[in-house]
Structures are given as C-alpha cells and as structure tokens.
Amino acid sequence: MKNWQHFTLKLTASLTLILGAPSSILTHLPDRASAASSKQNTTSKIKSILEKNHVRGSVLVVQDGKSQTVNYGYGNYKNKALNNRVLYPLGSMEKVVTGAMMTQLIFESQDSENPITQDSKLSRWFPKVKGSKNITIGHLMTHTSGINIIGTERTQNHFYSETGAIQWAINEINSTSSSKRDSFNYNNANYLLLAGIIRKVTGKSYDTNLKNRIIKPLKLKNTFEYQDIPKNKTIATSYGYRHGRSYQDPVKVTKALASQLPGAGNLFTTPQDYYKIMQGLYNGKILTPTQYDYMTTLSAKKTTYSGGIYRRAGGKFKVAYGNIGYTHFSNWMELTPDNANGIVIFLNQTPSDNGVAKKVGYKILQTMQDDFFVEG
Template sequence: MRNFVRNTLAQNNTRGSIVIIKNGQPQQISNGYAWYGKKVGNGNDNVVYPTASLQKVVTAAMIIQLMNENWHTSQKFTQNTKISRWYPNLKNADNITIGQLMTHTSGIQATNTELDRGKVLSENDAINWAIDNTNNGTQGTPGTYFYNNTNYLLLAGIIIKISGQSYENNFNNRIINKLGLANTFLYQDIPSWKTDPISYVWNNGKNYQDAEYVKKTLASQLPGAGNMFTTPMDYYKIQLGLTNGSILSKSDFYYLTHLKSATTNYSGGLHLDDDHTKSAYGSLSNTHFGNWIKMTTDNRYGIIMFLNQVSGDETAQKNIGTKILDHIKPRMFDKDNNQDDQDLINISGN
C-alpha cells in the first residue's frame, strides 16, 4: 500500500501527506517536501497543514453542540431559527435560517472573502467585515445553493455570541481538548516549533515551482471557515469524534448531515452520498493546496488527502485520490465520486 500510494503521487507529479483507512485502521503515507527550501518532508512531526474548507464541518459541529446545550434555556435555537436574532443589521437576516448558513442556501453571494486584505484581523473584525461586505453586495434568494465562506464566518460569529467566548476558546475546549489533539491549531496558535507547509505546482517538468503559503493576514480573515491547521491523522480523529460521542453522537451527526434546508447533498460542512459516503474538498485562493476527504460514514474505509504540490485542478486531484481508494477497496467508492464539494465553483469570488 505504501509503495502504491507514493508511486501514484509521484506519477502524477503530486506531493503531500495522506491517511488511508482500511478496515478501520488508519495509515499515514507521505511523499515529497512540505518545505522544499529547508528539506522538511511531508509527514514530518512538526508540519501542520491548512485545512481550508475542511474546517467547516468543525464549525457546524460546534453549532450542534450549542443547540444541545441550550435546548432548555432562553437561548434555545434550532436549524430553523432566523439569524436576525444575532444579526439584526444584516441584510435579509429575517429570511435566513441558521440551517441555511450551514447548507450554503442563505442566498448570500458576498465576494472577496479570500482576497488577502493585508491586515491581521481579530475574529470580531473579520466577522464584522463579512457583515458589511454582505450588506454592500448582491443578495440572492434564500433557499438557493451558492457556496460562500461568509455563511461559515457568520456561524463563527453565532458561536461567539451564544457562548460569550471567542471562536478560538470554543475550538480549543470543544474540539482540541475533547479529542486530545496534539497537532491541531488555529493559525494564530501554531507553536514556534511547528511549521505550516509551502505549496507548489509541477510546471514544465519541474517540481516545487511557484511557492506560496497561507499568510497570517489571509488566515485571520477566515475564522470558522479556513483558519484551522492540522495533520491528516488528527483530522481522522476529528472524523471519528463526529459520531463517537467525543464531539457529536451518531444522532447529532445525522442531524448535521440531513438539515432540512439542504438543496444538494451538502449539509453541515460535508457532502453525504446516500448515507454511505461523506466527502469534502478544500483549497485557498492564490495557493496550491488541495485537500480532499472521502470516507464511509462508519469511518472504516477512506482517504484524507492533504496535498501541497499539485499538477492539475480539483478534478485531477480527486482522480488521484480515487485511484488510491480503488486500491484500498475496489468499487466501494464508485458512485458519485466526482460530485462532492463544489468549493471551486465560487472560490474566485469568495
């Protein structure tokens, strides 16, 4: 398996770190350099990767936790609660539910969330910018799917408002501490002995071209939507935690992935294919990272793929992952294997 995975990556001029899961057993396999200039290898214990949109399920899970905790309090809310409760000055908030934020069906079509504005923002500053940007932008009809980071920036703000604590504190207490994760951080908390990787492209027969990394200014713009860094093995533990009671129970996970406002198979940060397979894709504008997860919902088979050198688009990256999945268990993932996360449909406008 290790040779197959490494050869598949090499043959496709791709570098990164991958966890494959077979019969419930995870195995990490890495190829190439996370930082070519310093010869830091992918899979090095000190490297933590940007998750981009793979963070969204974590934010959505914390919303479900808060729903449960406040069920018998004055702050009770459900997927059908209008977000005007928390955002009275947001355009059309009276017509948008929290479930619609979680399924990208809010109608919000705000742009430029991933255009690096060159300034490190606090969580509240980033969320307030998203509100202003939404109010000044085009608004679609609630109930129509349009993938947009703003939905999850607003969810991060709701977490702050309900809990009375920062998103950072909620993330650390509800996710990291609950799972005992040693290699998962929000960008601002990455310790000095860790490093985030550089991203590259394969170009004109050469590896490690056009180096780009996630700048602190960009990460600070995306609380709840793209400022989490981790390893594929820690992310595997997060996936386990979504159903084993550490983060959510199985019934909570079902609720999360079957929100009534969903108009596609996207719900709560994941695509769900006929209750058998979950998936998500993530990338960040002006970098070359490509992240893909595709797993069975019982977590027994699948792949978590963090790529830092690519030689093709989202479809090409998924095709590499699909070859590996077919080697793990032939034909298990045949159905709909190219219909998950539509992040890149709108990524240039996000």
C-alpha cells in the first residue's frame, strides 16, 4: 500500500508540475519535438539525395541562420573513417580566403604614404613578371590578368616551399604566351601571385598570415595547410562511382601537389569551418560588410567573379566552386550574403568530376526552400 501511495503522490506531483506550469514551458515542449523531427526529416532527405546521385561527402545546410550538417559515407574507405572526422581539400574555394587577406591589407594601408589599392601594379612587388607593369591587384583577384599557364594542378613530384611554388609560377608565366588582358581567364597563378604579394607586404609567410588573420580570429579547429595537418586528423580520399560500385579508383591530394598551390588550393577544412569563414567575411571578424562589397565588386571584373566569389542575382547570393584536377573531389557553396540561408557541400565520391556538387546541392536546396534558390 505504501508503494502504491508513493507512486500516486509522484504521479500527482508530476501532473501538477506539468499542468500547472507556465504556458511558455508547455508550448516549448512540442517545439523541441517538432524541431528534432524537422532535423531528422532534413537529414533523411539529404541522405536520400546523396544516395540517389551516387555521391559521398559532407553537407552543411543553413535555414534562417540555423545550420545542420549531414555526413554520408566514408572520407577514407580503407580505414572506414567517417566524413565527420575528415578534412577535405578546399581547392579553389580557398581563393576567397586569399582575396579576403588581400582586402584586409588594402584597407590597412590606406593611411600609409604609399597605400595599396585594387589598381596597384604587380610590378611594385614582382617587376620581373612578364607584363607586370600592366597587371593590377584587381586583375589578379578577378582572373583578368591575361596569365595563362597550365599544369598548376598536375603534380610536379616536388615538394615546394611557398617561395618555390611562387617562383615556379613566375617562371611558367614568363615562358608562356598570355591571353587577352581584361578578359576573364581563370588561372591559379593569379592567386599564387597574390599569396606572394601578401608575403611581400607583411614580411611573413602566407601560412603565418592565414593563421593570424583567419584561423585564430575565427577559432577554427579543422582548417590547415597540408604541412600543418595533425596526425590525429584524416585527409579525405576521393573516389569515383564506377560500374554501379562505390569507392572505386581512389585518388589523394599528395603533399607535393598541395605544395604547388599556396593561396590557390592547398587548404584543407570541413564544411563547418568553411561556413565560419563565410560568416567572418561579413561580421567584422575578417571583413566588414563594406570590405566584403569592395572585394566582390572590383572594377576589373568582367564576370560576376571577384575576390574568390561569384555574386549571383545582383548580389542576392554568393557562390564558390572547388575541386582539384585529376581527382574526384567536388565542392560547392551558395549562401545569402548574410549567411542566413544556403549550403556548403564537399564531396569525395562523384560519378563524374565536373559540377556534381552544384547539381546535387540544388536538389537539396529545393527540398528545403523551393523557388528561393534557383539553379543557374
């Protein structure tokens, strides 16, 4: 009888606590359940889209300022490393980091005797580069310099220092015919030279600037240049989907290849850290909104590309792509400028190597916010 009375008292007390609770608590309980259900539903939809398109990787989606990450598959199939424990090569999506640091230096120099602007000539720092008297920082940041070298993503089977990689690019520029200046011609060498300018202006390595200007202010825990990756991290391997089978034809980014691309593609990170970088471009931790607008609307641009970012729909969205030649990696980002809505998607398995992340990313976006993001 005592046990039954004790149970009755506990039940009555519990009901009193709930039924007599403030309405805000009562309404909060189903809200939490609804949020959990919505998150689970989003996860299920994203995994289904990834599976149907035979891709593997990590996806970060943002709705109304709230982010959610979905990992699907292995970052390294051999040791079964899950994608939430791996670092992806950022590829060309690193260029916005280089562009942001160059923009910082432009604004920091405005009170000096010889300020840097988007019209400052390359010859100020690299007078021996062919055509440097007619190439500006703006040309480099918008890929309109006329520089036209090849092979930056084909391994030279040599580990370069930063200065060595930049000098290799300069040697190639000086021995290669240029394309038409003031026309858009995407080339990694533009951002290799920007990395060199950052070194010259600050007297410190690109790597040191990266740590001091980007990683430390944003407290990034999973963003490294190749040579700085800790042993407890796993570097993603890329795979192809071939003949109905996953995890085929494994290809890695080697230390030698990464060393060729300081400022243009030697950074490794996660979608979560990359999203923090995007936030930093707008919240004052890296750039202010005014500085971001400056970087992404340079006067030298001939397309919507400027400072590592494509601005779409009159600036309504910001877009960036990234891959590494001769691998199966495919990365893509599309966010609103305030970072409140959008997606960051890093894939390490693709059925083809061209534009897969964008294709899959739009399918995911359309399940979240139909007609808000329109493929183009």
